[in-house]
Amino acid sequence: MTKFEISRRQLLGMLGAATVLPLVGSLPVQAAIPGTLVIATPYSAKSLFPAVDQSSAGKAMFVNIFEGLVRFDVGYNVIPGMAESWERSADGLTVTFKLAQNIKWHDGTPFTAADVVWHFERIVLGRESRAKTIFNKAGFVGVTAKDDYTVEFIATDVPWDMSWFVTLPYASTILPKHLLENVSEEDLQTHEFNTAPIGTGPWKVSEFQAGELLILDANADYYRGAPQMDQLILRTIAQPQSAMLAYEAGEVDALHEWYANIGLASQIERIKALPDTEVIEYTYYNLVRLIFNYREEAVAKYPWLTDVRVRRAFAHAIDKDTLIERAFGGAPIPRADGLFTKTNVANYNDQVAVYEYDVEKSKALFEEAGITADANGVRLTLPMPYTSGETPDTLIQVLAQMLAQVGVIIQAEPLESGAYSSKYWLSPTGWGDIPLTVFSLTPGAMPEGISNIYHSDFTPDKGGRNASFYKNEEVDALLDGALVEADAEKQIEMYKKVQAILMDEVVAVPLYQSYLAQVWNTRIGHDEAVSRPTHFFTPFYQVWEK
Amino acid sequence: MATTRYLRSVLLLLLPTLLLVTIINFVLVRMAPGDPAVLIAGPDATLAQVEQIRESLGLNGSIIDQLLAYFGKLIVGDFGYSYTFKQPVMDILLPKMGNTLLLSGIAFIFSLVVGVGLGILSATRPGGIADRIGVATSVIIYAMPSFLIGVLAIMIFAVYWRWFPTEGMFSLGMKWGKEGAFGDLVRHIVLPAATLALPNIALFARMTRSSMLEVIKQDYIVLARSKGLNERAVYIRHGFRNALMSVVTLIGLAVSNLLMGSAIVETVFSWPGMGKLMYDAVTLRDYNILLGGFIVFSLVQLLSSLITDIVYTRLDPRVRY
Numbered sequence: 039m040t041k042f043e044i045s046r047r048q049l050l051g052m053l054g055a056a057t058v059l060p061l062v063g064s065l066p067v068q069a070a071i072p073g074t075l076v077i078a079t080p081y082s083a084k085s086l087f088p089a090v091d092q093s094s095a096g097k098a099m100f101v102n103i104f105e106g107l108v109r110f111d112v113g114y115n116v117i118p119g120m121a122e123s124w125e126r127s128a129d130g131l132t133v134t135f136k137l138a139q140n141i142k143w144h145d146g147t148p149f150t151a152a153d154v155v156w157h158f159e160r161i162v163l164g165r166e167s168r169a170k171t172i173f174n175k176a177g178f179v180g181v182t183a184k185d186d187y188t189v190e191f192i193a194t195d196v197p198w199d200m201s202w203f204v205t206l207p208y209a210s211t212i213l214p215k216h217l218l219e220n221v222s223e224e225d226l227q228t229h230e231f232n233t234a235p236i237g238t239g240p241w242k243v244s245e246f247q248a249g250e251l252l253i254l255d256a257n258a259d260y261y262r263g264a265p266q267m268d269q270l271i272l273r274t275i276a277q278p279q280s281a282m283l284a285y286e287a288g289e290v291d292a293l294h295e296w297y298a299n300i301g302l303a304s305q306i307e308r309i310k311a312l313p314d315t316e317v318i319e320y321t322y323y324n325l326v327r328l329i330f331n332y333r334e335e336a337v338a339k340y341p342w343l344t345d346v347r348v349r350r351a352f353a354h355a356i357d358k359d360t361l362i363e364r365a366f367g368g369a370p371i372p373r374a375d376g377l378f379t380k381t382n383v384a385n386y387n388d389q390v391a392v393y394e395y396d397v398e399k400s401k402a403l404f405e406e407a408g409i410t411a412d413a414n415g416v417r418l419t420l421p422m423p424y425t426s427g428e429t430p431d432t433l434i435q436v437l438a439q440m441l442a443q444v445g446v447i448i449q450a451e452p453l454e455s456g457a458y459s460s461k462y463w464l465s466p467t468g469w470g471d472i473p474l475t476v477f478s479l480t481p482g483a484m485p486e487g488i489s490n491i492y493h494s495d496f497t498p499d500k501g502g503r504n505a506s507f508y509k510n511e512e513v514d515a516l517l518d519g520a521l522v523e524a525d526a527e528k529q530i531e532m533y534k535k536v537q538a539i540l541m542d543e544v545v546a547v548p549l550y551q552s553y554l555a556q557v558w559n560t561r562i563g564h565d566e567a568v569s570r571p572t573h574f575f576t577p578f579y580q581v582w583e584k
Numbered sequence: 585m586a587t588t589r590y591l592r593s594v595l596l597l598l599l600p601t602l603l604l605v606t607i608i609n610f611v612l613v614r615m616a617p618g619d620p621a622v623l624i625a626g627p628d629a630t631l632a633q634v635e636q637i638r639e640s641l642g643l644n645g646s647i648i649d650q651l652l653a654y655f656g657k658l659i660v661g662d663f664g665y666s667y668t669f670k671q672p673v674m675d676i677l678l679p680k681m682g683n684t685l686l687l688s689g690i691a692f693i694f695s696l697v698v699g700v701g702l703g704i705l706s707a708t709r710p711g712g713i714a715d716r717i718g719v720a721t722s723v724i725i726y727a728m729p730s731f732l733i734g735v736l737a738i739m740i741f742a743v744y745w746r747w748f749p750t751e752g753m754f755s756l757g758m759k760w761g762k763e764g765a766f767g768d769l770v771r772h773i774v775l776p777a778a779t780l781a782l783p784n785i786a787l788f789a790r791m792t793r794s795s796m797l798e799v800i801k802q803d804y805i806v807l808a809r810s811k812g813l814n815e816r817a818v819y820i821r822h823g824f825r826n827a828l829m830s831v832v833t834l835i836g837l838a839v840s841n842l843l844m845g846s847a848i849v850e851t852v853f854s855w856p857g858m859g860k861l862m863y864d865a866v867t868l869r870d871y872n873i874l875l876g877g878f879i880v881f882s883l884v885q886l887l888s889s890l891i892t893d894i895v896y897t898r899l900d901p902r903v904r905y
Contacts, residue, residue, distance in 0.1 A: 069758065071756065074756075074757075076604050076756055082864075084668050084669050084670060085669075085670045087670070090627070090670070091670075092626055092627070092628050093626055093627070134852060165633065166630040166632050166633060167628060167630070170627065207628050223636075224636075224640055227637075227640065227667065228665060228670065232670035232671075233670065233671065248669045248670070248671065248676070249669070249855070249864070250854075250856050251756070251861065253756070253757065256743070269757075273752075273756060273854075274854075275751065275854055276851060276854070277851060277852065278736075279735060279852075280738070280750065280751055280851075280853070280854060283735075283738050283739065283742065283750045283751075284750045284751050286743045286750075287742050287743045287749070287750045288746075289745060289749060289750055289751070289756075453617075454618075454867070455867055456616075456618040456623060456866070456867045456868060456869050457616070457617040457618045458870070459618075459623055460617075460618040460619040460620070460621070460622040460623050461617065461618070461619075464622045464623060464624070464625070464626065464627060464629075465619070465622055465635055466630075466631040498631075499630060499631035500630055500631070501628050501629060501630040501633070503627065555745050
């Protein structure tokens with residue numbers, strides 16, 4: 039048997055190699071492919087057909103392929119899209135759009151008013167949706183093509199709000215009549231349009247691998263001018279870790295919506311320190327909240343759900359800063375204090391009631407409401423399903439500890455994401471009969487987002503997101519009124535009042551919002567609209583190589 | 585030699601076994617909590633839309649009706665439609681299966697050659713330095729989660745040293761048939777295959793080593809040496825061949841993992857394969873994809889057991905069916 043021996047020379051050689059290695063590692067971040075913008079996105083889109091797939095993943099991708107009549111600028115003001123201009127009648131009940139005349143579908147067919155009419159009649163209003171509910175509230179009469187490039191929308195009850203043509207489902211992605219007019223509703227699900235769509239947007243589909251990759255070629259005939267780059271590649275990389283490594287190695291030029299939640303706090307600093315890198319940090323438009331359920335079944339089992347004192351007691355029992363710190367280990371997660379996300383839109387109310395962490399006050403409120411502690415100090419024992427895909431386990435544990443301090447014992451029930459989604463989150467019966475859960479909802483930047491969660495008309499069985507089945511007539515009236523209020527100042531007041539009521543009543547306890555980053559290689563120039571975080575995905579149109 | 589009667593009886597059993605497997609899986613996936621119609625309909629769907637989707641998914645009938653409908657299509661080779669991918673099931677399954685087979689196949693061959701080789705080497709000098717290092721490192725590697733191995737591999741070899749790409753099966757824009765595709769594929773497959781192979785190398789090495797050590801103590805080895813055979817012939821021709829039985833068992837088991845791939849490694853490397861697909865299908869409750877995957881998997885599993893049985897008879901003449 040030979041003894042394990044290294045000569046001195048060999049040892050020195052190994053040490054030398056070890057010192058050289060770190061130097062080799064710090065190569066500059068290179069360009070991925072010239073003329074092509076390669077973006078890593080966490081979204082995994084299975085379909086590019088807006089009529090069939092309205093998930094965030096689908097929207098993130100097909101926003102590059104389709105266009106609407108109008109769009110938002112960075113201040114959420116409505117500006118021309120495929121409609122060059124529009125005229126509202128004095129009473130606001132008629133809107134006449136003048137379409138640009140040089141627009142072509144990706145297959146070369148000219149885009150005309152006939153497409154708009156067909157799209158709104160068949161796609162937007164041909165199925166039950168929030169769009170249909172709101173159009174009906176307006177007393178929608180009809181949409182007609184006055185000539186090839188003029189479209190008229192007529193309502194009878196409520197003036198048109200131009201933002202509806204951007205925000206309502208299906209409204210901002212106009213589809214081609216000549217390709218889809220003879221397709222039945224069922225056949226839409228299986229139509230090849232899912233993988234090979236034709237739109238009027240700045241990018242055309244070159245290759246789509248469902249869930250993996252979307253390769254887009256520049257649309258040379260795009261009515262606002264062809265994109266300055268030849269190709270856009272959206273590569274799905276689900277793991278933020280892998281995405282970051284791909285960026286570091288120069289395989290992608292940008293990271294779109296890079297999540298830094300659990301365990302990735304240290305990575306943020308690392309990314310910022312990379313050469314030739316621009317990092318845009320922002321707070322996402324979601325709100326993670328402790329949700330109370332107001333459905334009859336839940337209230338029957340837990341009558342205290344309707345007592346505002348008890349809900350306030352819950353709010354006082356939670357130390358949000360500590361919760362965030364312990365759950366996320368130092369990642370810069372922003373705390374949330376209202377039930378509407380702060381955006382650039384003027385209707386955010388930052389004067390709503392805030393419930394500071396106060397254990398004694400919490401206990402006092404429980405006592406006042408008649409929820410007394412037993413011999414062991416336990417007031418309530420509650421089941422709380424959640425899904426660890428969305429909500430970190432550590433968060434639930436810390437929350438449970440905080441609530442235990444005031445005598446509320448939480449029996450956390452982690453559910454697999456498919457089970458939780460189909461039983462609660464996406465279910466037409468909303469939260470069922472459970473008293474509480476923790477989940478993220480995205481009210482979005484526009485006021486109609488808040489209706490979707492708190493207006494009693496928008497319960498999940500009707501296509502809305504009010505899964506708690508919350509019903510407050512004053513809130514309903516304010517939201518309905520705001521929808522039709524022509525005076526902008528009064529409208530803002532109404533939305534602010536809604537936010538104030540919601541926090542007064544502690545309809546839910548807001549906890550935190552998500553932290554996201556966009557990471558760009560500095561060789562790529564982009565305008566503000568592209569990188570500006572918005573709830574409504576922006577196409578990667580204004581991008582160029584410097 | 586496996587008798588033709590044995591082979592015939594096994595092949596006859598194949599069909600009923602597949603049938604039983606399909607029925608069991610069919611019922612099992614439907615028992616999992618969760619409603620595919622709700623998941624597919626998505627966040628903005630009304631109750632009416634959810635019901636309509638449930639109708640088109642065929643979930644309204646009794647389980648017997650659904651089963652019969654499924655078999656009706658299966659007989660003509662129609663595996664159904666995937667409502668989450670909006671494509672026929674086979675259009676999605678086949679390419680991904682191919683990708684996984686490629687990755688796992690390379691990893692498997694690599695782990696076999698290196699693992700068994702290292703095992704034999706270890707066994708030739710038990711207690712020697714190579715052996716001791718080998719045993720220690722194989723325990724460490726086997727204990728490391730593949731996620732960790734994968735990310736470390738990417739960080740060191742793809743980011744730090746830029747020897748290999750960090751993810752994917754091809755460079756963006758590259759595909760089969762294009763010039764340079766083969767070289768591109770080779771560059772992409774190295775890290776994920778190595779990550780997949782490492783735990784198996786450790787396993788095969790240890791197994792081969794202990795098998796060999798047992799065999800070396802046998803009488804026929806003493807006889808071989810006393811006949812004057814050189815060490816190499818003793819170890820390989822006599823020792824290894826006999827140690828092969830237990831290794832073949834391991835191989836037979838490892839083959840079944842080939843097709844399913846490793847969801848973790850495929851996710852870390854964004855390799856478009858079966859592992860990741862099946863994981864997504866479970867989360868999205870895509871019954872048709874799940875069933876399609878299970879059926880193919882069961883078929884391969886059955887065939888590989890059959891092949892392993894046949895191989896046993898070649899290796900050990902005492903085994904007879």
